[in-house]
Amino acid sequence: MGREHELSRQAVFQITLLWAVNLKVGSIIRVGVLNSVYFIFAQQKPPGYQRCCCLRKMLFMIFRFFIFYFLFVGTGIESGGQSFAGRISRLESIDVDALDKKLDSVFSAFAMNTPGIAVTIMEKGRVVTKKAYGMASLEFSVPFSHNTIARLPYAEGREFISIAATMMEKEGLLSLTDKVRKYFPKLPEWSEPVTIRHLLKHSSGFDDEWAVLLLTQASMGNRFDVSQFLDLLYNQPGPGIVPGRGYMYCNSDFGLLRLILEKASGENLADWMKKRIFEPLEMKSTFLHDNKDEVIPGFAHEYYSEGGGRYIRWTSDKTSPGGNYFIATTAADMEKWARVHADTNSFASKAIQYLVKDAMLMPGKGRNYVFGIKESFEDGYTLITHQGVNNRPYISRVPSRDLSIIIIGNTDANYLLFHQSIMNWLLKIQKPPFVNKRFAKSPSTYSQAQLKQLAGRYFDVDTIGYESFTRDRKNLLQLVVHNDSLKWQLNSTTLIPLEKVSPYVFKDADYEAYLEFILPDDETHPVRIITHVYPYMKVFHHVKDTTALWTPSKEELVTLTGKYYSPHLDFYWTLVVNNDGKLIVKRPTIANVELVPETKDVFTLMVEKYPQSTPFEVFVKFHRDTLGMITHFTVADPRLMNHRFNRVQGGEVD
Numbered sequence: 001m002g003r004e005h006e007l008s009r010q011a012v013f014q015i016t017l018l019w020a021v022n023l024k025v026g027s028i029i030r031v032g033v034l035n036s037v038y039f040i041f042a043q044q045k046p047p048g049y050q051r052c053c054c055l056r057k058m059l060f061m062i063f064r065f066f067i068f069y070f071l072f073v074g075t076g077i078e079s080g081g082q083s084f085a086g087r088i089s090r091l092e093s094i095d096v097d098a099l100d101k102k103l104d105s106v107f108s109a110f111a112m113n114t115p116g117i118a119v120t121i122m123e124k125g126r127v128v129t130k131k132a133y134g135m136a137s138l139e140f141s142v143p144f145s146h147n148t149i150a151r152l153p154y155a156e157g158r159e160f161i162s163i164a165a166t167m168m169e170k171e172g173l174l175s176l177t178d179k180v181r182k183y184f185p186k187l188p189e190w191s192e193p194v195t196i197r198h199l200l201k202h203s204s205g206f207d208d209e210w211a212v213l214l215l216t217q218a219s220m221g222n223r224f225d226v227s228q229f230l231d232l233l234y235n236q237p238g239p240g241i242v243p244g245r246g247y248m249y250c251n252s253d254f255g256l257l258r259l260i261l262e263k264a265s266g267e268n269l270a271d272w273m274k275k276r277i278f279e280p281l282e283m284k285s286t287f288l289h290d291n292k293d294e295v296i297p298g299f300a301h302e303y304y305s306e307g308g309g310r311y312i313r314w315t316s317d318k319t320s321p322g323g324n325y326f327i328a329t330t331a332a333d334m335e336k337w338a339r340v341h342a343d344t345n346s347f348a349s350k351a352i353q354y355l356v357k358d359a360m361l362m363p364g365k366g367r368n369y370v371f372g373i374k375e376s377f378e379d380g381y382t383l384i385t386h387q388g389v390n391n392r393p394y395i396s397r398v399p400s401r402d403l404s405i406i407i408i409g410n411t412d413a414n415y416l417l418f419h420q421s422i423m424n425w426l427l428k429i430q431k432p433p434f435v436n437k438r439f440a441k442s443p444s445t446y447s448q449a450q451l452k453q454l455a456g457r458y459f460d461v462d463t464i465g466y467e468s469f470t471r472d473r474k475n476l477l478q479l480v481v482h483n484d485s486l487k488w489q490l491n492s493t494t495l496i497p498l499e500k501v502s503p504y505v506f507k508d509a510d511y512e513a514y515l516e517f518i519l520p521d522d523e524t525h526p527v528r529i530i531t532h533v534y535p536y537m538k539v540f541h542h543v544k545d546t547t548a549l550w551t552p553s554k555e556e557l558v559t560l561t562g563k564y565y566s567p568h569l570d571f572y573w574t575l576v577v578n579n580d581g582k583l584i585v586k587r588p589t590i591a592n593v594e595l596v597p598e599t600k601d602v603f604t605l606m607v608e609k610y611p612q613s614t615p616f617e618v619f620v621k622f623h624r625d626t627l628g629m630i631t632h633f634t635v636a637d638p639r640l641m642n643h644r645f646n647r648v649q650g651g652e653v654d
Contacts, residue, residue: 116143123402197358258321334395
């Protein structure tokens, strides 16, 4: 009888327990139910009761646990959006003390005499830890904090303006299939097929504003107003790429997009985004920062390192429409932005899902979308990175772990490496450390003949840049023999020493970049270089250019001199041969620059984006008629599709 009595009481308890678990009742009712069941269970005294005293005490502890569990876990009562179970999971999965030590290690270079950075780690919507390093103001010794306002590069701002476009479509203010000429009818006739969606995909065919303007101006920081921007587009004689089918990274696309959004909404985009995006999320320190001269309390200016502990404050920002959509924000506000994206039903997540359905992937960048989202895969995890083309991510996320990293700063450091290092630690991804065994130092000597065999121009054979589907010449290597040593000629004035490491292996004197020369078995094949770059773990393949460089005589160069005119820009170039026998470009707004011969009728021209920035090369190609007379030249680079300058008749230069 006692056995049957015990079993019946257990059955009643189990049934009642299941009912309490599954019934949609409040936590107080659950506690009452469970306490009542326990009271009935504990107060009945079946045969053998005295022998079960110890068992009763143990059961009492078990029931107390169940009450606690169903009160705080089963009901999903949360503190700041996370349940007790989630907090237990977080504490079990992340050792906060060890994480803090990891962050201190990653950001060990930041101090009281460096620019600053703030980092936040979040899991399941809650902050695990946050730390800040360095200074918001080096001039006034103000520390950087999570409330310091810093500005994201304009390419990183494309996520926000793209989301704004989808929101306006949902509100009926526009359609992404609208033709751009609906809003600006003076745009050229060839742009009739171009839609708003083409702007979002960099497939419009419009010229990139500064790729063209740098032919006439010395700095992208120069003033360039909306009226000038529109005239540049209105006067474009033809598309640079096939609209809707081609791809070219083009700042003009997002400059025009902003102007269209303002026409469609009837408001300044900064005001619209504040009311419709940032204020509802209580992101009180985040805004579209389109006035670089405005005084903003708590704002940290950008610093760039010149080495040796010296910094310059960056002031050469673009104010032109194609680049004036910077986002200013704080690490604290980015916590809210990260939560929005973690919620798959939020307006931001749905906007990204919508954009991805008909998106353009940037070449050479993996699954990196034009609108500022990158998808990658690491050790079985899907990683989502919020970044533009500057390798400056501000948020990286692992959706399956509901894990986010936020990094905001005012430094030109490599934010991408910071994210990767922290994420690998959090996910326990074991990356084998680089050990320089293959290139261990060993004695090596070279004759002059051997060094000359290694010198020359080497072309990158496998890299395609993000700017267009043209071969990227930024990884061109020019090696020269100077003072009995092999050196990398960065430009006409800079030689970088290469250290001897081992037989036919050289190292950049300042960086972990190793040049491994592969000599051919016979003279019919060129010398190759495998460049190993650490800690990026990248490998570049270069092949020596065996094409003989064109060495035109002074007389040949003279035939190229004269005045050339761009109808699109309404601008002249004058070409002259100087006393040293070099072909020089003279422009009234830019210092004189040499045209360096490459191959027959093809020259390179070095162009600077900003004062003291590293120049990049563009190609100038002269074109002849059937009689061999020069008619015009074109200027090209990955973001400039053969801009034409016509030779002016009677414009010869004495």
